[in-house]
Amino acid sequence: MRTDHSLVLRALSALLSYPQADLRAALPDIGAVVRTVSDVNATTRDELLALIDELSRSDPLDAEARFVDLFDRGRSTSLNLFEHVHGDGRERGAAMLDLRQRYLDAGLEPSGNELPDHLPVLLEYLSCRDVAEMRETLGDCAHILRAVGNRLLHRRSRYAGVFGALLELARVEGLDPHAPIPPPENLDATWEERPAFANDRAPPCRPSDFRR
Numbered sequence: 001m002r003t004d005h006s007l008v009l010r011a012l013s014a015l016l017s018y019p020q021a022d023l024r025a026a027l028p029d030i031g032a033v034v035r036t037v038s039d040v041n042a043t044t045r046d047e048l049l050a051l052i053d054e055l056s057r058s059d060p061l062d063a064e065a066r067f068v069d070l071f072d073r074g075r076s077t078s079l080n081l082f083e084h085v086h087g088d089g090r091e092r093g094a095a096m097l098d099l100r101q102r103y104l105d106a107g108l109e110p111s112g113n114e115l116p117d118h119l120p121v122l123l124e125y126l127s128c129r130d131v132a133e134m135r136e137t138l139g140d141c142a143h144i145l146r147a148v149g150n151r152l153l154h155r156r157s158r159y160a161g162v163f164g165a166l167l168e169l170a171r172v173e174g175l176d177p178h179a180p181i182p183p184p185e186n187l188d189a190t191w192e193e194r195p196a197f198a199n200d201r202a203p204p205c206r207p208s209d210f211r212r
Contacts, residue, residue, distance in 0.1 A: 005134060006127040007033050008169070013123035015048070015162050016071075016079060019055055019063040027056050040168040047161030054158050070157060077148050077155075082117040084144045123166075138170035149175045 011033040017023055034048045055063055075083050082092045082099075099116040103109075103125055114121050126134045138145070149163030153175055160175060167174045 005039070005131055005169070008037050008039070008165075009123045009127035009134065012048075012162050012165060013120040013127070015051060015055075016120045016123075016159070019058075019060070019067055021060070024055065024060065024063075027052050037165075040165045044161060044164050044168055047158065048165060051158040051161050066157075070152070070155070070159060077151050079119040080115055080117050081119060081122070081141055081144050084147065135170050138166055139172050142167060142170055142172045145170075146173065146175060150177075150179045151181055153177045154181050 011030045014023060014026060014030055031049060031052045034045060034052065037045055037048075040048075058066075070077055071079050078084065082095050085092075085095070096116050099122075100110060103116065106125070106129070108125060108128060110116060110121065112121075116122075122137070126137055129137075145163050145166050149160050149167070152160035152163065154177075164175045
């Protein structure tokens with residue numbers, strides 16, 4: 001069985017969401033989607049299932065603490081993509097507005113409190129788009145996904161599997177457990193989470209904002 005890429009992207013988006021009660025309740029459904037993924041290799045699929053199993057078995061407070069430690073403390077593994085490109089520089093604000101407009105041009109109204117460059121939000125957007133745009137956009141930000149994924153590998157986090165899966169979906173070079181861990185690059189200065197969008201209309205959108 002071949003899984004529609006929209007379901008796969010929503011599953012990966014959910015796995016990168018804060019592991020509160022509604023996510024834990026959805027883990028069996030997310031696992032069912034992951035088991036049918038045909039665009040990632042068996043090893044990556046097993047890594048995703050291991051992450052799901054870890055989240056299922058973990059004490060909720062421990063799972064939440066691990067998530068905060070990984071993704072909310074410092075920039076090196078931030079899920080806000082433009083932090084890795086612009087830091088706190090003025091260019092980040094302009095890029096954020098452009099990305100939000102890209103969502104609006106596609107007929108998708110961002111909801112919730114996350115910024116437009118938050119990776120789970122981007123993945124939900126791409127889940128409403130075609131495969132070609134999905135691969136192009138993930139390819140454009142592959143250098144960020146790879147850097148974050150390699151850092152997670154270095155920290156022996158099962159969340160690295162999500163980044164490996166995204167690189168495979170983009171059909172680009174994957175993670176490297178032996179890669180040196182660089183500092184955050186180009187800094188200008190020192191399923192059922194709430195949906196990221198209010199509807200699923202999808203006319204053409206503008207080129208990616210994630211190129212180097």
